[in-house]
Structure formats: C-alpha cells, structure tokens
Amino acid sequence: MSVEQIEREFGRLRMNEDGTLGLRASVLNLVAVTDEASAGEITRVVSRLAGRFPCRAIVMISDPDEETANLDIRVSAFCDARGGSGSQVCAEQVEVHTEGPPAHHLQSLAGPLLLPDLPVFLWYPGAFSADSAEFSGMADLADRVIVNSGAAPDHGACLREISGLAQDPAMPAVGDLQWVGLSPWRSLIADLFDPPDRRGELGQIHRVEILHDPRGESRALLLTGWLAASLGWRPESARETDRGREFAFAGPSGEVIVALDPGSEDASLRRVRLYGEELTFQVSRHRELSEAMSTVMRGEDLLGERTVHLGFFDQDIILGEELRFRGRDESYAAALRTVVEMIDL
C-alpha cells in the first residue's frame, strides 16, 4: 500500500452514502511503537481515546529481529456518529507491521502518514531503548515522547534512561505515564498542607513511609523524588531493610528517612504516611480501590479526614491526561534527577 492508497482508503472510509466526504476533526497525531503481543491492547486504547482526542493514530508493530523483510499495512477508522447534521468524528488508525530491515527505519514509514499542522505524540507503551537509532529517528518526528517507566523490568534503570532523555536539549519533551498516575496522589498530599497553620509542618517532616507493590516501584521512587526536590532534601544514603528499602536525606531541619515497602498486594501505590513534628498525615487507597482517604492526626486524635475519588487508571485515561500537556514538565524533571541521585547512592 502506498501513502496515496492509504489516504484514499481513509477518504473512502469516511464517505457518506451520497458520495460526499464526511467531516473529520482531528487534534493530534499519535504514533505508538509496540510489538505483536501488545498490538491488540494498544488498538483498543486508541479506539477508546478517539472520542476525546480524534486523531490519526499510527501503530507501529515491529520485529526487527526477523531475517526477511516484511511490511503489512492495515487501515481502519473509528467513527463516532453523534447524530444531528451528519456529524462524525473519526479517529483514523494505520497499523504498520514490519519485520526485518524496514523495522529499523520506522520513521520512514511513520513520517509520511502524519497529518500536517498537528502535533505529534510518540508513545512507547512498553520497554524502549533510548540510545537506539530507531528511537532517535522516531523522536525526530515527535513534539512529545510518552513513555512508561513502569513497563521495563528494572524501573530504576529505566528512570535513569528517561532522565538522560529529559536533560537532552535535542530531544522533544518527555512524559511518563507513571508520573501522570501519580498526580492525584501528589494533589492529595499537597492538599494536606494547604491550611496556613499546617504549612509549618512541611519543613518538619522527618519520616515518610510508602507502601507500594512491585509494579509500583517507579511511582514510589518518583513520589519520593518529587517530595525531596520540592522540600529541599538532599539524598545521603540508601540501605536495604527487611521490609524493603530506606533512603536517608539531609533536609532543612535535619535528617529525613523515606522507607519504601513493596508489601502492597492490590495496588501499585497503597498508602503514603508523612510524619511531621506534631502531626501525622496519611493518604491511603480506600478499600474501594477507586477511592482514597486522607487523614490528619495529632497523636491519637483525628483532626481531619475525607474520602475522594482517586481517578481512573485505565491506560486510555492516563494517556489522555498526558496528551493534554505540552512542553517540558519541570517538576517531573526535578523529581527524576533526584531519583537518579537516590539510586546511584
């Protein structure tokens, strides 16, 4: 299939019965790079995303290790007919299967298929290798690269790699789905210190406990990195404990210990506890996992408590959050830098 044939096929897909062309509203290009095993899931995410982000989605399914060259292209459109005056929103999807040598030149396939005048988001749902030629070729096409620091087997190493990317001025801005998943937590933790009389406690935090599960290690590290970077804690030492890992920081008013405990069984992040001078703060996932409860205690006294919706963590929603954002995320970059210092200890 040539580029012209693909475009013609998209035209045919949005043709009305009377031969006129249905309307197309598009807000962005999304290029996903994945493998055969995850292709189905990625296509589902894109179709769920289409209602909110009508786009041209290019799903690159590549296997560079095959000997013989193979290229197979499929075209589909998700239309959301909303009734009224023939209104249709289409997300157009091109699935590009490549094997062998062409799989080393993905940008030559993706480039010509992009819609002009719209931003390009490059999404690596799984593991990726930042220093490969293929990655930098694809990154050249993109305005923003979205990765998932929790997808690689070694979260720490992956975060280090992303940190390198984020600091490379030649690279487009980087977003991380694990960081997006952390925003409700960050927001809830920030809320705890909004009342003016509690702000002082921020400088007095001396211990933090984070309960996560092994899948949530990257989130736990990023959360620690964010707290440390925001509150001016300098990483000093790290040690293994019988429950997990402990990091010691030098904070403005003394030592701060952050204990990571991978003992959660049902949620990537389960509970965060912060110990201040007088007060203890906690945000924990409720027994209903979609909800979170925040509490503020003075000793045994409950000073405040509330339950809120924690948000949805489906891939399409998290990815959608990231698609709204443009530009470099300085808080993320600062958190990453701290995480790298922590794992280098």
Next chain:
Amino acid sequence: MAETQVVRQNVLRDEGRLPPVPEPGAMVIFGASGDLTARKLIPALYDLAEGRRLPMEFAVVGISRTEMSHDEFRNRLRDGLEEQRAGSVSEDVWESFSKGLFYLPGDSKKPETYEELKDFLKKLDGERGTSGNRIFYLSSSPSLFPTIVERLGEAGMSREDDGGYSRLVIEKPFGRDLESARHLNGDILRYFREKQIYRIDHYLGKETVQNILALRFSNGIFEPVWNQHYVDHVQITVAEDIGVGTRGAFYEEAGALRDIVQNHVMQVLCLTAMEPPVAFDADSLREEKVKVLKAVRPISEDEVGEAAVRGQYDGGWVFGEEVRGYREEKDVAADSETETYVALKLLVDNWRWAGVPFYVRAGKRMPKKATEISIQFHKTPHTPFSGPDTEGLEPNVLVIRVQPEEGVSLKIGAKVPGSGFEVRSVNMDLLYGSAFMEEAPDAYQRLLLDLMLGDPTLFIRADEAEGAWSILQPVMEGWSKDGHAARYPAGTWGPDEAGELLGHDGREWRRP
C-alpha cells in the same frame, strides 16, 4: 529575639500541573430547603468534592425556616443527589462529604438567626478548620435578598478584617427592573464591596458560552470581518422547547424578558459584540461587556411597538406531543398576558457595529431547544455568475451554536459539479464540540469553584446588571401600558409579529 517571621508557602502546590484547590472555608446557603440547593448546588459541590477540588476543611451551613436536624438535612440532600446523579454516587465519598453539611433552622429576617450563625461558624472554624473564610449564598426568594444582606452587615459578617474572606453570591433575578436593581446594588454596597459580590448568571458557567470568546479571540480569521463592513445583521436565538412546567407562579411574576433576555440573551449579545479584552480577567472582560451595553441604542417608548414583540404560547404540538397553552398551565392566570416569547431589534451604536441590527429572540415551547448566534454577512457586491445559475445562492452565514450541539457552521457558495457554472450555497459544519467530547462540567460546578478560588471573571458586575436593565426598561414600561401579548401555537417559532420585525427590514429569521 532574632527569629524572623516568614510567610510559609505550600511548596508542594507550586506547579502548573496540579489543579488549584480553594482555601478552606464555609459556604452558608440561605434557602437551603429549596429547589436550587438540592438540584444544583449540592450536586455541584459533591462533584467537586469527589473530583478532589474541594479542600478537606470545607463545610456547608444551610439555613431556612423548616425545622430539620443536620441528619435530616443530609438525608434530604442525599435524595436530591441521587435524583441528579442516579447510580453514580459513591457511598464513601458521600459519607465523608456529608460530614461537612450542617443545617440551622431559622428565619432569615430575624437578627437572632445571624447571632446563632456566627457562633456556629466560629465553632466550625475550630472543629473543621474552615479558617474564617465565608461564602454567603443567597438562594432564597429574591424579596429576601436586601434583608439578608442587611442582617449580615449588621452582624459584622461582611467584614474581612481578621484575615478571612467574606463573599456574597446573588442568584438571578437581580432586581425586577432598573430601579429595583439599583436599589439592590445600593443595599448590598452598604455592607459589601463590589469585589466581594458574585452575581450569578449560570449561562456564563457553560463551557459552550465561554467558547464564543475562544472562537472570536483565538482565531485570526474571524475578527477582521466581525464588523459593519462585512456583517449585514446578527441574530441571537435562545429557544426552549419546554413550557413553564411547575414554575408557573414564578413565571407569572417574571416573564421571558426578565427570566431570559435580561441576563442570558444580554450576556450572549455582549460576548458577540464586544471588543477584544486586553486579558481574560475579571475587570478587562467585564469592562468590555459594559461598553457594549452602553452602546446599545435605547428603544424609546414610542418605538416599542416596532422594535419589540412579545408573545405567549397557546396549545399545540411539540415534537409529536400535544401540549397545553400557557394560560392552562398550573398557577397561571386564565387571562394572563405574561410573555413567554420576546423578540427585539437592537442597534449597537459604536464604530464596529454602526447600522448593523442585532435581532434577538427568546421563547418557550419553540419547536426545539436551540441557543445560537448567527452572523449574516453582506451579499457579494457583484457576481459574475448571473441569472438562474446563482439561484439559491445566499450570502455567507456563520453560525455559532451554543446548545444543544455545540459547533460552528459556515454557509458558503460552491460550484455544482458538471458543466456550466451553477453555484449553490453549501453548509459546512464544523463541530468543534465533538472534537473534544469530554463531558463538560456542569455550569454550577465551574462557577462554584471560581467563586471559592476568588475569581469573579464569569460573574456579573453591578454596572452590567444595571446596563442590561436600562436597555429593557422602556420596553417594560411600554408593555405595561398596553397589556397584550400576541399568541403563537406551541411548537412554532413565535408569533407572526416577530416575523414582521425582520420583514420590515427585508430580512427573515433563520430556522435554527
């Protein structure tokens, strides 16, 4: 003592990607047993709480005369919420949210109520950390507004001197005519400064209404033609298919002019006609809106007959359903002359719009629900395609649809395929609403959040409310002398007289 006092900031909140959360505070609702509280205010607050947009240290205190305990009040609101958000209410979130709902039975005319309220709020500051910040939401009958404001003022609750804020929210209708609006403003300003006052027109909370501004001021291609050089006339339509329903008594007092035109229609007119504001902030935006209102040429009393039409619906059929006439509605007088339809011809006397009529209309029991602005451009000065070839070719029309399906459509001339040069009008629909199909937040949710964050941009300033009344004052006076409203069958676009309003000028209403 060498200790320095530092103002501590919450550094964790110091970044763009975390949504702003209001400061701790308490919202006092006057008229808490009423319809608006249960149907709009509490559901919007619940949504904000669920979505992590309310601080933990937040409380609502409801006041009305009905005797109820806190728990009875909570249960009642829970039922209301269930009706509005069937099936999507989380037990746990409600449990935690409702702990912050309180009720004080009391007559808002009596000073004792305010003493009690004051003590109660003080207690909440200690127990729930509401930090001395207060919002007073007037959701009771408008006749009580001046009394409540006075009592609040006398009790010292409008003052902001111990650090906390005190804000006053006024629901529509803001007065019933120019004089009463001025009085009300005067009454309020005795105790509250303009900065503390938030007058609600929930239309401004609608995402789609805000989009008028986005369309006009974030696109370079519309502004150059948005003036008398290119525009022949403008039509603004706010049509509802429903009748007055159970609100007959209220409607008898109000009528379409007060209920819809004075606020919603005038707001849409302002957003359509205004000059680009320097910034999207409260003063810049409202300044420009007021300039539009000032530029609208007053309709003199003897012109009312030509420039204003009112109508009232008879029985008829709306989308396959037979409906009764206004006079047969519950709580409506059998000989009522209250208008359920208004059409006006307005002229905006400024450089941009000189000579361009703005035809506005609002009505109930129209064929369908539609809010839209249509900008009708001049005909081309000359067309090389003459005679039958251009039959059916009309001037360009740009329509901004606000409701129900948000979008923009443009009517353009295009060649009919084939030999010859036959040109026809084609409607190009651009549905930008569906480009972002996210569920738009409810208007009240947006406005309550802005209110708590202290951003009055989407609220009405005193001079805006008065400006809108000044325009309509002669019409109301003219109508009060001659009591007859023209009749139209339900399910039609208003009385024939409305057609004549444009017919005189050689124009006709667009069918939405």
